[in-house]
Amino acid sequence: MATQVLELLSTNKVFGGELRKYKFKSAALGGLDSNFNLFLPPQATSSKVPLLVYLSGLTCTEDNGAQKGGFFGPAAAKGIALLFPDTSPRGAGIEGEDADWDFGTGAGFYLNATNPKFSKHYNMLTHVTFELPQVLGVADLPIDFSRQSIFGHSIRLYTSSFDSVVFQYRSVSAFSPICNPINCPWGQKAFNGYLQGGVSEAKEQYDATELIKSHTNPVNILIDYGTGDNFYKQGQLLPENFLKAARDAGHDESQVEVRSQEGYDHSYYFISTFAADHINFHAKFI
Amino acid sequence: MATQVLELLSTNKVFGGELRKYKFKSAALGGLDSNFNLFLPPQATSSKVPLLVYLSGLTCTEDNGAQKGGFFGPAAAKGIALLFPDTSPRGAGIEGEDADWDFGTGAGFYLNATNPKFSKHYNMLTHVTFELPQVLGVADLPIDFSRQSIFGHSIRLYTSSFDSVVFQYRSVSAFSPICNPINCPWGQKAFNGYLQGGVSEAKEQYDATELIKSHTNPVNILIDYGTGDNFYKQGQLLPENFLKAARDAGHDESQVEVRSQEGYDHSYYFISTFAADHINFHAKFI
Numbered sequence: 001m002a003t004q005v006l007e008l009l010s011t012n013k014v015f016g017g018e019l020r021k022y023k024f025k026s027a028a029l030g031g032l033d034s035n036f037n038l039f040l041p042p043q044a045t046s047s048k049v050p051l052l053v054y055l056s057g058l059t060c061t062e063d064n065g066a067q068k069g070g071f072f073g074p075a076a077a078k079g080i081a082l083l084f085p086d087t088s089p090r091g092a093g094i095e096g097e098d099a100d101w102d103f104g105t106g107a108g109f110y111l112n113a114t115n116p117k118f119s120k121h122y123n124m125l126t127h128v129t130f131e132l133p134q135v136l137g138v139a140d141l142p143i144d145f146s147r148q149s150i151f152g153h154s155i156r157l158y159t160s161s162f163d164s165v166v167f168q169y170r171s172v173s174a175f176s177p178i179c180n181p182i183n184c185p186w187g188q189k190a191f192n193g194y195l196q197g198g199v200s201e202a203k204e205q206y207d208a209t210e211l212i213k214s215h216t217n218p219v220n221i222l223i224d225y226g227t228g229d230n231f232y233k234q235g236q237l238l239p240e241n242f243l244k245a246a247r248d249a250g251h252d253e254s255q256v257e258v259r260s261q262e263g264y265d266h267s268y269y270f271i272s273t274f275a276a277d278h279i280n281f282h283a284k285f286i
Numbered sequence: 287m288a289t290q291v292l293e294l295l296s297t298n299k300v301f302g303g304e305l306r307k308y309k310f311k312s313a314a315l316g317g318l319d320s321n322f323n324l325f326l327p328p329q330a331t332s333s334k335v336p337l338l339v340y341l342s343g344l345t346c347t348e349d350n351g352a353q354k355g356g357f358f359g360p361a362a363a364k365g366i367a368l369l370f371p372d373t374s375p376r377g378a379g380i381e382g383e384d385a386d387w388d389f390g391t392g393a394g395f396y397l398n399a400t401n402p403k404f405s406k407h408y409n410m411l412t413h414v415t416f417e418l419p420q421v422l423g424v425a426d427l428p429i430d431f432s433r434q435s436i437f438g439h440s441i442r443l444y445t446s447s448f449d450s451v452v453f454q455y456r457s458v459s460a461f462s463p464i465c466n467p468i469n470c471p472w473g474q475k476a477f478n479g480y481l482q483g484g485v486s487e488a489k490e491q492y493d494a495t496e497l498i499k500s501h502t503n504p505v506n507i508l509i510d511y512g513t514g515d516n517f518y519k520q521g522q523l524l525p526e527n528f529l530k531a532a533r534d535a536g537h538d539e540s541q542v543e544v545r546s547q548e549g550y551d552h553s554y555y556f557i558s559t560f561a562a563d564h565i566n567f568h569a570k571f572i
Binding site: 068073226228268 | 301
């Protein structure tokens with residue numbers, strides 16, 4: 001059996017650390033080539049460093065967060081590695097996967113598809129949560145996998161991950177995330193397309209607001225959204241729903257902080273403004 | 287006669303300030319539409335602020351520095367407005383202007399063309415140095431035009447500008463600039479294309495290394511380049527030539543600092559790493 005091989009596509013020195021772009025054949029994505037970016041802070045040359053995963057939003061690739069997020073300075077200061085996966089499989093060749101910007105290519109929603117049409121390739125949950133750390137571990141990169149957290153932009157608040165009994169992340173944060181996807185158009189479209197059971201199947205696995213209701217262990221969650229964000233205004237994000245569910249379930253401000261940022265929109269200008277806040281938040285836990 | 291009209295295309299809140307993208311009909315560029323980005327720091331809501339102009343490199347637009355430079359945090363902290371012009375006229379319709387990535391569209395070299403083929407439109411020197419400040423002034427934006435500096439990436443060190451007797455800039459800095467363009471392929475190609483007198487015409491106006499030789503007034507110049515930059519290795523940048531000429535002309539380290547940054551390349555990852563250094567450098571003078 002062939003060993004997984006990471007192909008190094010490029011390296012860039014940045015803030016004293018190194019950004020590496022890799023390609024490999026992803027088993028989780030049905031054998032398709034998949035790219036990711038990995039930032040190793042300067043501290044990684046002498047010791048293992050914790051890992052913070054960044055999930056980019058609709059239409060994005062592994063590059064958007066790396067190029068525009070403004071994460072490297074704060075991450076270098078805190079000695080944190082950053083992993084930027086792609087947002088979907090590429091080149092699966094499934095009919096219609098390139099038709100819409102909010103479904104299919106560039107919009108995998110970080111779930112595992114159960115609709116047979118997509119289930120061979122669209123398994124971004126497994127790819128992000130299990131396959132990439134495993135691949136990095138096999139490659140013997142200087143990462144302490146016992147210290148992992150996750151953050152991201154827009155595409156669903158990655159809340160399966162706050163169940164640290166099942167998943168490995170110590171803290172979760174997001175910029176303008178889709179907090180209650182079963183109740184918004186983006187989420188409904190994605191779930192009805194990717195999942196055999198559609199929205200009702202998603203409710204138990206992929207909806208942050210539903211999941212937090214029955215989650216009793218302590219969590220570490222930070223959310224920022226902008227009041228000038230058109231997707232927020234259109235009801236795609238619904239952070240209030242998540243906040244209420246979290247409070248009702250007994251998660252107070254020390255566990256779940258949801259910040260409304262006056263006048264900011266959905267762009268990377270917003271993200272970069274609060275990049276250091278999020279890195280510093282995770283640094284407390286990893 | 288019609289008044290110049292700035293059309294506001296978009297705004298984004300960033301680091302407490304505002305990024306505005308404008309379009310207007312540029313007289314300097316022969317009546318073509320031209321875009322620029324303007325960052326106003328939070329301080330601009332209560333007082334006039336100094337202006338720092340950023341000149342992007344080959345193939346770029348007004349967006350590259352704004353999206354990837356990492357300038358807004360440091361500029362907001364110092365209360366400095368940032369102006370991002372485009373790198374060339376767009377849509378002049380001149381035969382061959384789109385044939386190469388290093389000449390024509392996206393590669394105006396911030397000069398005023400004298401070759402009749404280009405001279406109606408390719409007047410980026412006038413556009414950047416005179417027209418844009420004038421247009422911003424007419425629009426009554428909260429900028430103190432007595433306090434201006436300039437920095438940029440790659441395309442020629444904007445050294446006409448260090449002659450503050452003629453130009454308005456108090457300080458000049460650059461990331462991996464073309465320091466001696468009459469002696470490198472990029473510069474020679476540009477000058478022979480845009481200027482009637484070719485390289486010899488450029489020598490007196492557009493070559494930083496030549497110009498500094500006879501420049502006796504004090505200057506404030508900071509240059510960073512990376513030793514991993516392939517364009518540096520290929521002899522396109524020639525920072526050593528500029529440094530030697532500056533020292534020979536009596537400009538010591540307090541006036542001209544040229545820093546070699548180990549392992550960094552020509553990308554925005556390099557630029558973003560030293561973004562705060564450059565903003566803070568200019569803040570001392572404006």
